[in-house]
Amino acid sequence: MSTTGEAGTTDGRLLRGDRSRRTIARHAVDVASIEGLEGVSIGRLATDLGVSKGGVQTLFGTKERLQLAAVSAAREAFHDAVVAPALRVPRGVARLRALVEHWIRYVEAPLFPGGCFWTATLAEFDSRPGAVRDALRGQHQDWLDLLAGELAEAARAREISELDTQLAAFQIDAVLTAANVALRMGDAEAVDMARQVVAGLLGAASR
């Protein structure tokens, strides 16, 4: 590819456009984690980042596309912080424990200023059918499937007793979500309660 002349200029513009898109989408995630995705508007993002509203408009077009970009950016950041590190440890109970501990770190640190992006946005959009809800639902289902898959692997390897993997994944996700909300309101002990529930579910595991 040419790095000079017309094609170079186009590449450069695309690159800058891509970088701007990422910066804006990442800020949209932070806003949504505190105020929900409804707080993510083209005008609001432009003001926060000191760029022109027209510029944000050109990059994203509509509020819904901006919200969808925020969901994608959150998914990527969540993957890097929670899923990827756990994928480096052996499957089954060890990976489940890693997923839960990285998840807890993800809300305690927190990665996003308002805590868990999914807790904030799923409860916000669960009654609003559309592309944003579908994207949130897909991400949530992938997370449940990941937990259920590792639970099945743990049972297959006889690390834990046979159990209903969908039910156990539902429970783990439910207590983590509840712990996040409690933590945001200052009740830090809820995190320990979530840990105890997970330990109970993995009770038959070798320690």
Place this chain on the structure above:
Amino acid sequence: MSTTGEAGTTDGRLLRGDRSRRTIARHAVDVASIEGLEGVSIGRLATDLGVSKGGVQTLFGTKERLQLAAVSAAREAFHDAVVAPALRVPRGVARLRALVEHWIRYVEAPLFPGGCFWTATLAEFDSRPGAVRDALRGQHQDWLDLLAGELAEAARAREISELDTQLAAFQIDAVLTAANVALRMGDAEAVDMARQVVAGLLGAASR
């Protein structure tokens, strides 16, 4: 009290004012169950109900006071639909089962168009300190205390084995909340999963 003359007129106005406040607050609950409490504004409520913005302003003053009135109205409606019927059955396991079944009916019916008011608003306000969050947190703590109290009663009466009542209440609340979100997105089986978790916690109960 006089029913005619000046005092009577004042009473009548107060009564009408109180009735209007209730109507507006109850509609605010419905809006918040779908869009969150941020969607509850004086202008929005006035438009929806076909009344003047000035009238709503006179009755509530600020958006925050309107949001607090919505929390109170939701608390009252929740009490009537979920708590009051359960208080009519014997304490312990029977009352716990009644609380859970009435709660499920409350989101399945649903009492509010967006499902559980608390799920929608707690996740929305957990990162926003202030009077609204305090009111939501108080209501949530009362609900957890009610569950924990009945669990303690069930253990005292030897209906169930000794257990950590705070932890079990946290779990019951967490799975009900998760079931509500799943139900809003069309996953009806989550309600059965919540029931299974509760049945597991009350497992030692006489059937």
